[in-house]
Amino acid sequence: MFKWKKLLTAAICAGTLLVTGCGGGDGGSASKGGNPDVLKVGVTNFADTLEPTQNYFGWVVMRYGLGECLTKFDEKMNIQPWLAEKWEVSDDKLTWTFKIRDNVKFSNGTPLTAEAVKNSIERAFAKNTRAATFFEYESITADGQNLVITTKKPLPGMPGYLADPLFIIVDTTAEPARDFSKQGPICTGPYVVESFVKERAVMKRNENYWDGQVPYATVEIPSIDDPNTRAMALQSGDVDVAVNIAAGDIDIFKGNDKFHIDEISSLRVVLARLNQKPDHILSDPKVRAALIAGCDRETYNDVLLKKTFIPGKAPVPPSLDYGFDQLKDPNAYNPERAAKLLDEAGWKDSDGDGIRDKDGKNLSLDFVVYNSRAELPLYAEAVQSDLKKLGFDIKINTVDYNLIDNMGIKGEYDLLISNITTANTGDPEIFLSWYWKTNADGSNPQNGSGYSNPAYDAKLDELASEFDAAKRRQLIIDLQQILLDDGAALFFGYPQTNIINAKYVDGVVMYPSDYYWITNLIKPAK
């Protein structure tokens, strides 16, 4: 009798395990209907603190529904009013006047004035040198609800710059009583921080929110860095919403009517920077051209990544209207041409080991990658495999994400993979300038590749003060064509990005800028 009971218990346990384990396959507890007071969002978080001026942590402050800027981007990357209800620029293009909404309060009840905005922007400039790479101002003055910014040079991108999460408006009077980096800043968004560690944040409703009802009393935000785990958490109902489900898992949710997928073309590009400093193999334009022409980028994106990426060609993705289709890539996939170019450049396999060599040196390149994004090692291995057929020896060097930025600046690589947003201020000017403008003794530190072309620099200078939209567009097209002709970098592809939610939640939208994940538009479905 006793044995029977034991067996029965074991069988029940095993059965339960099976049911819960496999439950994910058909949506599992996603059918429960969710809790109308608590929203759970599975994200990836890189921020150690919620101090918006530290590194890129402002992105997280904004994504978590905590911080807001003067302006924001809509689904088509048009600039929209946010905390500023309107703005204008003077006739000499040097003075900007932003009218701050007068019905806004910080979450602690302090009214939002132009003076508070001024202090907040000055705080960003004081705390992060990146602020000055967006714009430099002559003066900022506050007059009631009017904020006046004057600049030395005409800056057409000003409203877009102020949408960057670096310029999140915080209540500076709350400091030093409150330690922003530990307790989170005082902002104007729909939710406020209850607790924050890198792995998990809990947000509460902001009772002083200015823009309508805040639907959830609590938002729990676990950071689930592994994409598979994130997908499983969504399947099992551990989270109601998850961002960036990887190519390997997205098929599980497609065609499952319990989930809603919002998948859009992002503004990002995955590229390999090519180190072309004089003593590097890739300083030879023929080798660079051969390397680019030897990579079958269509197959990588259409087959390996199952069309979750658009095949790459130019620096700026086709989701932005900067002449993607009219740009000509001289180094489109053509392995025969690539082999010929290598022959011409003097790289021949003289010792028969399958690797080309020249002057006793192998055609061996160091490819630095990080793997916190699932697609990056896949691209790297695909390139390694394709280029091996041409006689390249690509050594993949996987490093931690935190090392990548510094290695890029110092130029410690032959190829270095990056997944970069191309238009964080609304257009690609900053992106094109950061990575390829001539870096003379550290004048443009992000360009550690040694790329330098005076014609390119001249066009960038022209772009910096051009207000006319049509002319800006043409300049950006010209800039891209120069990069393509020079074989400045290997552009792999443009990610689609997605946010997936269980259908008992409504209003979940992925924006191309990738800044706005949790908003007060997310609410329980009726």
Add this chain to the structure above:
Amino acid sequence: MIETFKRNKLFAIYSAAVVVILLVAIFAPYLTPQDPFDGNMRNVLQPPSAEHLLGTDKLGRDTLSRIIAGTQVSLFMTICLVMLLAIVGSVVGIASGYFGGKVEMILMRLADMMLAFPGVVLAIAIAGILGGSVVNTILALLVVGWAKYARLVRSLVIKLRNNDFIIAAQVNGTKTINILWRHVLPNILPMVVITGAMDIGTMMMEIAGLSFLGFGAQPPTPEWGLMLNEGRQYIQTAPWLMIYPGVAIFIVVATFNLWGDSLRDVLDPRQQ
């Protein structure tokens, strides 16, 4: 030899299995049905079929070919590691056991330090600092593992040291190096071999573990731990990428563990 096999049927069976695995490893390049490095990228993540018996991976490479090629990589790494462990451990153990005094104190305190660390964590740290590669993995596990062998050998040597035949050799004026080589080493060798054989399975798991975490073999090396890690991303959509390398590890580790056990039964005089 044949007598031994006849008396120990199990040992014979396990030895045969080990020989088969070794042969697969040695002749791997000739046994792979397809190129383990070069796949058809238009043909990725195919389920098992007649053409690809165990399916294809994320770059369209044949999984069966990669598993076979992986036998060579995994086994080569493991055997190198175990031999190095035995050699380093024996040298240190003999030195400290035979000479005693300060030599012993320094070497054994070093060994104590190494034993005080949680092994795998330290190995991850070392491999992480050195950077992932086949050689660095072996080095990392060597640094962590030698102390156990040194301890074992030292205790055996201390027992031997005062035996009459050693003292006789000393009295005869035999050179120390000859005593160690002719009299001490042969007496400790069986225990070292047994320990080594029983460690093969464990070490293979640790190597695969480091590779799984990204600290060991680097792509495109067909190493089983690395293949598991690569398959992890597709666990729900292409489970064969994780199942078959896992089965390969299971079979080989189990075989070597059983063989090590039965080898101990054969060699260890106390067991007979």
